[in-house]
Amino acid sequence: MLVEPLPDAMQQVSVHFRFIGSPDMKTPSAIPNFAPIRTQRAFEVICEQIRAQLAAGTLKTGDKLPAERELAAEFQVSRSALREALRSLEVAGIIRNVKGVKGGSFIQSAEPDRIVQAMQDYVHLGNISLDELTEARLATQDIIVRLACERASDADLAELEAIAERTRQESDVEARYECAAAYYRVLARATKNRMFGIFVDSLSAILHEFVQGPDYETLQETLIESRFKLVRHLRARDADAAAAEMRKHLERVHRHVRKTLKAQNMPAKAAKARGKAPA
Amino acid sequence: MLVEPLPDAMQQVSVHFRFIGSPDMKTPSAIPNFAPIRTQRAFEVICEQIRAQLAAGTLKTGDKLPAERELAAEFQVSRSALREALRSLEVAGIIRNVKGVKGGSFIQSAEPDRIVQAMQDYVHLGNISLDELTEARLATQDIIVRLACERASDADLAELEAIAERTRQESDVEARYECAAAYYRVLARATKNRMFGIFVDSLSAILHEFVQGPDYETLQETLIESRFKLVRHLRARDADAAAAEMRKHLERVHRHVRKTLKAQNMPAKAAKARGKAPA
DNA sequence: CCTCCTTTAATGGTCGGACCATTATAATTT
DNA sequence: AAATTATAATGGTCCGACCATTAAAGGAGG
Known part of the structure; x- marks a missing residue:
């Protein structure tokens, strides 16, 4: 069965599934049953x-x-x-x-989507600040880069380069975001440890909500360049250089996000409304 | 409204909320409406x-x-x-x-419980191995210890010591686990970044499922001692020493868990059944 | 006026039966 | 054999009802 x-x-x-007394008992206090x-x-x-x-x-x-x-x-x-x-x-x-x-x-088979959703809800409800997210991301990516540096296969590295290349050809903002997320995901996969993938996906999804204008353009080429550099460091198995590059990369991004938020007078903790009304 | x-x-x-055609239309193919x-x-x-x-x-x-x-x-x-x-x-x-x-x-206000639940489900469904969990835990705790070393307040440190002391007095296995979880949680809180608390709670809950017998006893005193040592390192703001101590601590625990699993001939990926049948 | 008890109404939890839309399979027709 | 048409199983939705819980209003008694 x-x-x-x-x-x-x-x-x-x-x-209503109470496990004490009886539903019909009119004077339950008669018996000192204090379960x-x-x-x-x-x-x-x-x-x-x-x-x-x-x-x-x-x-x-x-x-x-x-x-x-x-x-x-x-x-x-x-x-x-x-x-x-x-x-x-x-x-x-x-x-x-x-x-x-x-x-x-x-x-179902295991999908990290729900964890991401849960984290997203948590951030929305709990007013997690951008600074906290950023710090967590920096720390996580540092580990990931170092592990990936040891374990990334040639295929992994090739895929990373391919994604970086594709990013350069994309013009749509949303498509470029997708590329970025994919890059991070493949990098996390290169650690051969799925737990890191979860962390990365969650942080990516949440931080994406903070990204506002198309003002990203000016930074785009620098960022792509940085991704190529990272792959080169990984290929050379130079963990310190790779980690440093990632750190520089993320700091650039977050400085930009922060500046954009400030320009829009948005507190660094409130995410913008992303709800799409039903057509 | x-x-x-x-x-x-x-x-x-x-x-059923399809946004094309009409439910009553008998020959919808008449109109080439390919939305x-x-x-x-x-x-x-x-x-x-x-x-x-x-x-x-x-x-x-x-x-x-x-x-x-x-x-x-x-x-x-x-x-x-x-x-x-x-x-x-x-x-x-x-x-x-x-x-x-x-x-x-x-x-509701933000509670990490649901994220923990989601991660737990993910592990159950996805056959995440003990090795992956362990590695993620080691990496995460390393960061946490280092950050806590910079930021822990005197109150935080005192609380950690209090918990370690309480652990020594507890005899019940489950109560001691609770103490351990509390210790990790306070440590994570000392980073002043709630994201780390989420990671820690999740990993604690999941790894707890692997802990089996009361064979923990033999290790107990060593572990408690280690927690006191860690606090001393934190108080001295010696990040490297603190991180090293934490690493040693966790490796001890995980070696033990692994050994216990092997003794019971359980694969390192399957968590034991924890479903409590309704009384 | 205050306290204690009873009543009342609002609310979530559950039930049971009904019908619709979808879909894979079986039956039928061509 | 292929195409078409029923058939039945299944999830999605709706409706109307009753129960258990709970806070607040009302009343009784001091």
Whole structure:
């Protein structure tokens, strides 16, 4: 059996899963039963069970969960409650829902997108300053460059150069940003450690929100040049030089961003609105 | 008005928000209308709008969204669809739902919990190896120690010592883990950069899953001693010594974890099942 | 006037049943 | 054999209802 139904205490209609007392008891104070109160919602229990099976390895990438109606019956909850659980897992990037016959909920492979999203939310809510982001980025990239310097394959280096070259040909601002992100991503991949890729992607996405005008133009050629230089240092396996180049590069970028923000009188902590209204 | 209703194309019953053609058209191929097809679910649109208001600053921490029934009316969707959106935002840590009169959905302040959860999911799904985690941890802690060495206040240092002292008095394994996590967290806080706290918390939570038996005992005193030493180095503002101590500390821990895993014949990539069955 | 209890209404959580749009497969037709 | 048409399974949405929780209003008693 894939799932276990919710415990008996949860079986009654609309019971809110408290694990103490009885729902109908009118004078619960009669018995000095001071167990810790814990209220838990149905969808949370469901998520926990599924996550547990994930951690245990009972469920793994590619597996298909039973259909909603069926799964709801197994858990002995309504379809709505189950759907809220599935929705949670979906936005967490754990499952993917596909419609139609042979549709269902499929366990996803790991994608860093959700972590990036979570970090983005965190920054929006927590007023993380540009300075903090910048510092974290400098520190992270320093490590990455040094590791990449040891481990980058020839293919990695060639790809980096190709991206830098492509950047030069792009004229669209957004396309150039994409190139930059790709450059950083490949560099992170060259460390052969996926954790660094996560950090980089997150910081890239967040810092992108700060980039404002097309005033970037003036800096563009310098930046591209710097990327080529970095590859040369990597190829020479000169970690210190590579790290220094990256540092110079990032400082240039951030000085520029900061100046732009100031020119627009924007505090360094507020990101601009990026919500696109539905057409 | 807080929200805008969904566009006209979405108003029909159960329409799945395609922005091309008409649902009732029987021969849509008659007109060569080749606009890109985009299907979007109601809850996604709602989430986007709310996230947009967050990024724009229209919504901020502490604000209260209208009641579900009311909000559903504003968006002109069913309560179920709205609830799935709210559920998504809740598991993303953006809102908090509270019941009862004066209840509702409140915009939360930033908590790193969700990022930690996201990273945990990522590791579970992606088979990130212990080696990768360890390396990332070593690198991250190196930076943190060096920054903390510059910036830690006397209060920070005192707190670190207090935690190390408390660890010695604890006998429960889980409590000691809590102490360790707290130690790392305070250390990260001493950098005065919240981004590092996120990294640390995530790695702590994930690595905790690898810790198995109570075989930790033998190492315990050495580890605590090491924490005291680290504080002394920090107090002396000796970054290199502090970083070296931290490195030694972590390597000890990870050697031990690795050995334990091997003894249990567990691959270094699979985390043990931690799902607690409901009582 | 103040305190304690009861009532009330607003709100999130859950339920169950319904219909629609999508999609892969089976059945049918050409 | 190929193309077309039903069929059934599945996720997405809607509706209306009831329950549990909770803060505030109202009332009883001092």
